[in-house]
Amino acid sequence: MIFLGIETSCDETSAAVYDSCSGIKSSVISSQIDIHSRYGGVVPEIASRNHALKIETVFYEAIEKASISVSDIDAVGVTRAPGLIGALFVGVSFAKGLSYALKIPLIPVNHLSAHIISAELTHPELVPPYTGLIISGGHSHIYQVDKSYNFRLFSYTVDDAAGEAFDKVAKMMGLAYPGGPAIENLSTKGNPDAVKFPVAMKAQSNMSFSGLKTAVMNCLNQGYFTKADIAASFQSTLVQTLINKSQIALKHFNSDKLVISGGVACNGYLRDKFLEYFKDSCDIYFPSKYLCTDNGDMIAYAAYKFMHFRKFLDIKGTARDNESSINTII
Known part of the structure; x- marks a missing residue:
């Protein structure tokens, strides 16, 4: 199966493609560090606007680098929480549109859980x-x-x-x-x-x-x-x-x-x-x-891992800016 991962929780716009048979096929990140460095930190409104500007380009670049077509995607995973609410909204909205148009499952991913299990991509022996x-x-x-x-x-x-x-x-x-x-x-x-x-x-x-x-x-x-x-x-x-x-x-x-x-x-x-x-x-x-910073790879991989025993997000699902427990979001 082919999984798309979308990450927009803070100041990186990222998309990645994960193949359940062969692993990561592509990974694209558009960073806003240079933009926010002049302010000494991330400005939420600026981050959200830049996600909106970059998300489509990043998505199509990930598809092209993976040498697949959009119709090949079997499921889409997206960061739903925690993060900047405006930034999360961009990614969740884009993922919901893809899910609806392609009639594929939409899998909500907690950003923290994805960070933790991303170590399995580097260390396949880790279970x-x-x-x-x-x-x-x-x-x-x-x-x-x-x-x-x-x-x-x-x-x-x-x-x-x-x-x-x-x-x-x-x-x-x-x-x-x-x-x-x-x-x-x-x-x-x-x-x-x-x-x-x-x-x-x-x-x-x-x-x-x-x-x-x-x-x-x-x-x-x-x-x-x-x-x-x-x-x-x-x-x-x-x-x-x-x-x-x-x-x-x-x-x-x-x-x-x-x-x-x-x-x-x-x-x-x-x-x-x-x-x-x-x-x-x-x-x-x-x-x-590379995987320690925010990236779509970990979201795509988490979507693959979570698909078989986590609930899917329907078209009414929303972004959330904060969660006290990973278990509460799915």
């Missing part, structure tokens, strides 16, 4: 059950995935997401957007042990990064340390926090497989530290860096 840590600009969650691809929420951030903390700290330092790569690059010139930043909620499963962000701001104002040392210490503290929370989850579920996905999972320092820390106790799976 659930496993624990999934998703870390991005909007989310920091830990889920347990069972054999039927049901997602049980274990922990989440009570304030800033990990990627949001990277972006805000980078902005404090006068670095470019997006902040994650800028902080990672600056950190290579600093000492990760220079500043002892506080770690919030040490003994709890949930996460908090707003206090760390405030501590960085105070440290910058004091002027005792170089920006490189502050960046390196901030990055080290945040990564160690994620390691600690993952360890709690793995112990709780008696799990020996950990998937780490989302934009922050592109960070090389984070990858090295997780692999080092869990080398003797747990198998670590990262998607490729």
Whole structure:
């Protein structure tokens, strides 16, 4: 079967084609990073308008690269939540039109679940059950995935997401957007042990990064340390926090497989530290860096995985901007 995946949850317009026999056949992304960088972050209205401008072009390019015709599509998967409501609306509306015109199933996909199972595209040997840590600009969650691809929420951030903390700290330092790569690059010139930043909620499963962000701001104002040392210490503290929370989850579920996905999972320092820390106790799976950012590949693949046991979205289905639980959207 041929599955089309459409992703428009934030600032990437993406479409991909997945063949259940041969895997990903095409993947196209139109990024808005250059547009939003001048504002220091994503502007929802601008993102929505650009999705509307790009979605048709991206779709046809994905079809052409896959060497198929539109009529060959057997089902369409689309990100329904979470994300920017205007951006989601563009993708859901386009997918509903295709579903109606082609008389094919429309499969709603939760963006977070797709990020987690995208690791299976990079690691075909990976099968659930496993624990999934998703870390991005909007989310920091830990889920347990069972054999039927049901997602049980274990922990989440009570304030800033990990990627949001990277972006805000980078902005404090006068670095470019997006902040994650800028902080990672600056950190290579600093000492990760220079500043002892506080770690919030040490003994709890949930996460908090707003206090760390405030501590960085105070440290910058004091002027005792170089920006490189502050960046390196901030990055080290945040990564160690994620390691600690993952360890709690793995112990709780008696799990020996950990998937780490989302934009922050592109960070090389984070990858090295997780692999080092869990080398003797747990198998670590990262998607490729391409799949860590928003993409249609993971939506098409999730649609394939979810088609046989999830409800379809009818023509009256709507986009949703936020979901507390993956299970509630389907």
